[in-house]
Amino acid sequence: MPFSRTLASTLSFDHAVDLSSLPVRRHLPSHPFVERLRAAVPFDFFAVSGLDLDGYRFGSGHSIDTNVPPAYLDAYYGDGLLASDPFVKASSTATGVVIEQEIYKQDPPSERLLYLAHTFGVLNRTLFPIRRLSRIFGAVTFSRSTPFDREEIDFLGDISGTMHTIITKPIMERFAAQEMRLTDGELDCLRIASLGKTSEEIASACRYTTDTVNSYIKAATKKLSAKNRSHAIAEAIRRGLIE
Structure with a gap:
């Protein structure tokens, strides 16, 4: 089966000649680091978004590794929800952890977004922005059926930068120099x-x-x-x- 431009089920990048030919949404059902982390703080879904490269930073939707069901992503992006999702809008300028339910109190989500969330169980999203100096270039998001408590949030916040580095390392090692035109x-x-x-x-x-x-x-x-x-x-x- 050929690779989709929008979804891949493997971290093998042998088919991609450059970053632009890599699927932008990559389904990652299992990863050793993720499983160890899940043993410390249980969660249902995760998403590692953004790269520290022009055009691929968080909010563009151009680089996501996640175990969120592909059908959810297809509907989410197909319906253009990235642009209207209150959670994403709040995350793009966040200075700290972003908690979905807190955002929804101020900026309620659309009925379509709520429907997808409950249908696929992508609930209580909690996002940690990843920065270089003052610039947010990435994010790590966790979700589960029950809200995370404060101790769990603190732990996930401490580990989110490491998780982003580990998950995106194969891409950065393969394509960063090429994308930045380093000889x-x-x-x-x-x-x-x-x-x-x-x-x-x-x-x-x-x-x-x-x-x-x-x-x-x-x-x-x-x-x-x-x-x-x-x-x-x-x-x-x-x-x-x-x-």
């Missing part, structure tokens, strides 16, 4: 620089001139929106571009 030379220089090497030492290892090394690192720093070489290295590690 092999720029990545090589950042990788060796992360070992504490000077420009001269990087040049010797890569057989570049020192001026070329400095140009590569300067270009990579700009592409990563970093302040300096050290910041660029940290950003490259955080985004999974280098180890």
